[in-house]
Amino acid sequence: MNIQKTYNLLLDLFGPQDWWPAETWFEVVIGAILTQQTRWESVERAISNMKSRGITTAEDVVGTPLEELEDVVRCTGFYKQKSRRLLATAKYFAENGYGALKRRSMGRLRRELLAINGIGPETADSILLYALDKPVFVIDAYTKRICECMGMERTDYNSLQKLFEGALPEDAELFKEYHALIVEYGKQYCNKKNCDGCVLKSC
Numbered sequence: 273m274n275i276q277k278t279y280n281l282l283l284d285l286f287g288p289q290d291w292w293p294a295e296t297w298f299e300v301v302i303g304a305i306l307t308q309q310t311r312w313e314s315v316e317r318a319i320s321n322m323k324s325r326g327i328t329t330a331e332d333v334v335g336t337p338l339e340e341l342e343d344v345v346r347c348t349g350f351y352k353q354k355s356r357r358l359l360a361t362a363k364y365f366a367e368n369g370y371g372a373l374k375r376r377s378m379g380r381l382r383r384e385l386l387a388i389n390g391i392g393p394e395t396a397d398s399i400l401l402y403a404l405d406k407p408v409f410v411i412d413a414y415t416k417r418i419c420e421c422m423g424m425e426r427t428d429y430n431s432l433q434k435l436f437e438g439a440l441p442e443d444a445e446l447f448k449e450y451h452a453l454i455v456e457y458g459k460q461y462c463n464k465k466n467c468d469g470c471v472l473k474s475c
Contacts, residue, residue, distance in 0.1 A: 273422045275439035278475040279446075282453035285471065291452030292402040297370065298330055298362075300403040304395050305358050310348045318345045330370075333362035357390040361399075364388060378406040393429050401451070407444040409436040410451045414458030418472060 294300045299319060306315045321344040322328065327336050341355040348354060364384065365373065373381060378400060385396035393411070400406040411432045419427045426432075440446060461470055 273419065273424060274475050275436055278472060279440075279450050279453070281471060281475060282457055283449070286453055286456050289449060289452035289456060291448060291455070292398075294402075296328070297403040298328070298365070301330075301361060301365065301399055302358065304398040304402070305361060305391075306345055306348045306354055308354070308395065309350060314348045317347045321345075321347070330362040330365040333359060334366050353390060357388070360388050361385075361391065374404055378408060381406065382408070397433075401444060401447055405444045407437075407442045407447055409433050409440075409447045411436075412451070412455065414454050414462060415451075417458065417462055418454065421467070421470070422472065422475070 292300050292303065294303060302319060302322070303315050306318050325336075325340070325344060327333060327341075327344065333341065338355060338359065341359060342351050345351045345354050345358065381400060381404065382396055385391050385399060386393070397408045397410045400408045401410055411429050415432060415436075416427050419432060424432075436447075436450070440450070457472075461467075
């Protein structure tokens, strides 16, 4: 698989995605946590619920009773787990401050995010990349599926992340665009099982 060729092909196919869809950095954090095991439309509904109740910042989440958090994110499924993860992550940002966190090394930030109960590599890296602008490549289910279909032997998270990061310039904006393009491709081809129309076979 030619990583750069694949990126160029996807960019030509779909154009710039300007992703992640969020109005603020903390909305990115909310989305990264709530999108686990659910459709993005449900996440958008939960974020709309939060905005209607004035819960838009890390401090707002910390000051909201857990029962109310559970109610506003119920539409995303696993709402008890997600509300607790959201609260724990909000406390982390509220206690440390966004500006101070942005100045920390990516390695330290990643370790601290992964130490929060329920935050795994994909969620942590999504927060690092899209909320904190750190150059880390997010590996999601679409990326794994595409790489498996293209005959790659190792498709575990760390191996794929090293593969993409090693083949590309260390550039957060490039990583954001590439990941967004993979998601769009996955939605349009993999979700519809349109393997015959796959344009990545040449890569």
